[in-house]
Amino acid sequence: MDSYERRSRFVHRFATPLTTLNAGLALLERYLAESNANSAQIAEVMGLLNRSATRLGSAIDVLQEYMFDHPTGIQVIIPDEVLAQRPQHPVQTPTEQPNLALPKYPPDIDTSKPCVLLIEDSQTYRAVVSARLTQSGYNVVTAPDGMAGLDLARAYQPVAIILDLMLPHLNGEQVAFVLGEDPETKHIPIIIYTGLEAKQTEKLELDPRLQIIRKDEALDRLPIMVSELVIKSRKKTIAELLVIEDDQEIQQVVSQGLSNAGYSITVTTSGEEGLRLAMRQPFDLIMLDLMLPDIDGWTVLRQLRERTQTATTPLMLVSALGKPEEKVRGFQLGADDYITKPFDWNELLARISASLRRREVEGNANPSTMLPGNRAIERAIAARLDRKQPFVVGYCDLDHFKAYNDQYGFLKGDAIIHQTARIITGAVERSGAAGDFVGHIGGDDFVFLAHPDNVVAICESIIREFDQLAPLYYDIESRQRGFIRQNDREGNPKQFPFVSISIGVVSSLNHQITHFAEFGDLAADVKKRAKAHKGSVYLIETGDKATVNAAG
Template sequence: MFKKKILVIDDTEFMIKLISDILENAEYEVIKAFSGAEGLLKVRSEKPDLVILDIVMPGMNGFEVCKILRDDESNNLMPIIMLTAQDNEEDKLKGLELGADDYITKPFNPRELISRVRNTLKRIDRNRWANPLTGLRGNIEIQSEINSRIARKELFAVLYIDLDNFKAYNDVYGFASGDRAIKLTADILHDTVKLFGSGKDFIGHIGGDDFVIITIPEQSENIAEAIIEDFDRKILDLYEEKDKKRGYIITTDRLGNHMKFPLISVSVAIVTNEFRILFSSLQVSEIAAEVKKKAKDILGSVYVKDKRKG
């Protein structure tokens, strides 16, 4: 497994050694720079996962370095933790305004340094893998979550949520309205899990109109029913009155033929290891594809739970 790479920019050898020793003991790879100019070169050549940046340095100070880094869009997702010897509110505010993610005041506790570094990296990783529209975690984290529950031999249920007739809606109402439907779905999933979930549930966005919820088996059907009820009520707000009244929309194909499509509904496929042993996230997704096909063959919003054994 690759170690996270951290660049420490400070003009004092003592402080760099102190920080390096703490981070290396915590299994991080440390790169050192003794000036702002050297630090900027190291950012370009080493591509660190995080920068710890001292504010008070001769020549180019930490604020100037932070501004230069943040002005370059390629560094947007690289977190910066500012380091200052003064418990000065103005310094902290200026650093945050320039785009710093956090700050540490010297002298600091080694445990505090590690906690701030770890939490910042975790937050940035979540942002990096999150869907930009919904803020939900994507495929890599979905697979990891399923595989980790399998490894821990936990009983779990995975709900695969898919919107029916979404493409037709997107074609007629436009991409902006399509995005609103996707965001509405994400909000419904979040609210439903908050009300009916186990407290340790996971919500993910595979992409497009496909979502995932990982929960405990005994809550899976309650969650599915609540999603359907809430979705069928709220999705109507995204339609014009004429389409709501007739219960369908009309679109035109490439040959100019008019086609009727029902309003968007939601299909939920539930896969669980209650009745059979599941070995991987790939196996779970393959079973879900079969179950989802059955759900989508039924008109309207519906859920289907796989209860096959073996």
């Protein structure tokens, strides 16, 4: 064991349980906040635990500073004056704002080496992981929090980003969300490395865009993972396909063949996992076997068509069941194509290509977000009117979006649109009910259909998350000012606040409506009144009155 490995493993022995402790505390704080279990006693105990964890981290830093190699291992000799010092560990209160200044790094970074960005709040881990990657030939730039990490990713354009999951102010999942949407950073591979147990990161592991690694494996595996991801990211792909197939031989043949044809392939063997994957990432086409080990393909097909994210995704059934009645059933449930086993390879490629072309020209999905478009929105409203079921239409529109678009360009504007689509869809999923609907009218206009009982929770969730993430798409100087400078529609210079979201809500319980167009007119009027208020708000129309609310 060489000197570097010996020192690294020594620090790792102490830092790993500390990481788990910090992660557990952060999760506990989140759970308490979500359950509104706030009290002076809980705050006092959490403060004590956090201060103790900070002191333990400082003690590990001291061990690292005063350790040195010995023929038989590692020795640590700490001077008496250091031991006599009383530790001073100021704890940042929740009301304090993160430092928005871009961390100072040497401007003459060695451009001959590939640059890797490490976003990690632990000084110990930053030192250990940086040393390991530097030893492997990478130039490492580090950031202590997510906000600084976003700025550095845009400035340095690293070949890969290594992201700690438990960060101050913004957690790693939120940072990955923005990195994956921002046109300046969406092409950069992301590795999430964490001390959390696998069960706590199940949702992230379903996202094919992210690679997950445990911190106790990081020193050995990170250099190889970075190299593999960089190579993979440079390959051009035609489209993203999800293949749900339990036969391993067919899996291998289809996966390898479609990859060679230029497609990016995600493969799963079960219907349940296929449904989870389809919720986490927008695929361009889904291939679904009807005979699966857990739930049958018919059930998977029906659930995919009931969910907003996959309502318009081209879906090809692949099965040995070739009877006409089986094919008719598949088309009735919403399949776009049906191919029987054994299939001709050239025919499969041609059918996939045709399905992707049809999606582009039929207009059932918005081409930007791939959410259901105007035709699908009309059908969804009409179906609810026909069934005479109570529902609300939430009309969502962005404020000051034109100024943002003019300042940063349409690609950055698209990132805001994609973020908005995911926020609205996520809020409806969490707070709504089965069968609820989200659609994209066009531009920065969205709608959702839900039960009246759930509309307040949905609106508050949308506004809360939107206001938290939207400022991250601005440059650091604008964030510090709190506004951008742009000309208004008349060409006059003006200060514009950050993009916000206005939601107008109309309920079927308050109107006798027989046609979807009437709902559209009412919702547009309520949305217009909501936009008259500053900041992100939702306005619920109740007969002759309307109530304006902001999340809180």
